[in-house]
Amino acid sequence: MTKEKPVTHEQSFKQPRKTRLALMGEFSAGKSTLIKLFLGENPLPIKVTATRLPPVLISHGEDAVYAVGHDGVETPIDIDQIEQVRLEETRLIRLYKPCDTLEICDLIDMPGISDPSMSSEVWMSVMDEVDSVVWCTQATQAWRQSEAATWQQIAERTNGENFLLVTQVDKLHSERDLNRVMTRVRKETQGLFRGTFPISITEAIAAGEDEAKWKASGAADFINDLVENLMKAPALSFAEPALVQSQDKSAKPFASDGNAAETSPDDDSNQAAEASSATGQTVGVVPKRVRVLTQMRGRTERPTKSQMATG
Known part of the structure; x- marks a missing residue:
């Protein structure tokens, strides 16, 4: 039987740590694709990426996965068994990957906020461990009232260095449509985010070393601003x-x-x-x-x- 490793919230908060960046938004807003952009791969098996999972905290380290209970106890699990985690017994999943991006931040992959089969308490219980948020909203139905209402609930629980991504902009029909969407979204979210960026994450991933395609995807401005912000995080200086x-x-x-x-x-x-x-x-x-x-x-x-x- 695998030995459990008890931890406490007090211990985790007293330890110097990197910025914890939560990826949030409604279902199919592009969070999983964004993780692939950050890490070069999706750390979860394809068959479970759309299943009902609690928040997944992804940190730098040798490959390992733990289920963290509501009592704070971490139990090692097999990545191929992750879909068997019982939602009612698990506060979050802690996953370690050896990845350069994870040297400057931890990622928290949050469940989609619009999932009717999952209570908001599943992810709200983790918000106190979030520093910054990257919120993904689909360009074809950007910044719905449900998103605005959820953001109003959680914004004050972050450090204020948050980003709004208008994703899947390649699905819009024209530059005029994109300008119209961005004008409306920026007006409705004025003062709520550090920056608002239109982006096609799939095109960013496909761009590779092609500078023109990388910039055209919208990733250049967002990633540069995000990394600059993360590198200034106080925790990095005494980690x-x-x-x-x-x-x-x-x-x-x-x-x-x-x-x-x-x-x-x-x-x-x-x-x-x-x-x-x-x-x-x-x-x-x-x-x-x-x-x-x-x-x-x-x-x-x-x-x-x-x-x-x-x-």
Whole structure:
């Protein structure tokens, strides 16, 4: 029998942690596709992505999955058995993945708010562990009254650094239709979000290294703003070194005094440290930002000297 690991909310809140970014919206608004953009894959088996699951907290680490009960006890489970989790007994699912994006934030995949078979208490009980929200709303029926009503309930429970994505804009018939939708949505949500972005997530994923397609999808502005905001999160500056430094064993780690632990022939690490010092960011953050951005764009090459210097 697998040993259970008891944890308490008090312990989790006292530990320095990364920003917890909740992905929210109505059913089929694009949350699962957004996770694929962030992580390069959907961490849940395809057969269970549309099932009735509690919130899924995705963090950086070796592959592992736990069911967290309402008493805070974490029980290891097999990813292929995740659809057997009993909703009434499980507060959330905790899933670990070794992914660059998860070095700067945790993701919380929330159930669709419009599911009539699931009480809002299932996800409302997790809102106190959310920092920021990325809210997804479909362009063809953007920002419905039900969404506005739900947002009014939860907005004050976030840190205010929230984003609104108008998704599936490729389904609109014309640029004029898109402008009309965005004008209305921005008017109705004025002051509610840090930024409002039109985006086709599927086109962003397909863009890969194509700069023009990446920008045309709407992902460039959103991802740049999101990553910039996450890199400024206070928790990053006092998190454990493993969370601040590169997880890539081939990369040169940075020492705590701001000097590179080793000097590479092309001096990339020194330039990164100097750029970090100049911007007031934690040492190691600049190359990490580059790695996160390149991962989201489907690229795997190491950052160049100029990328590390400019971040």
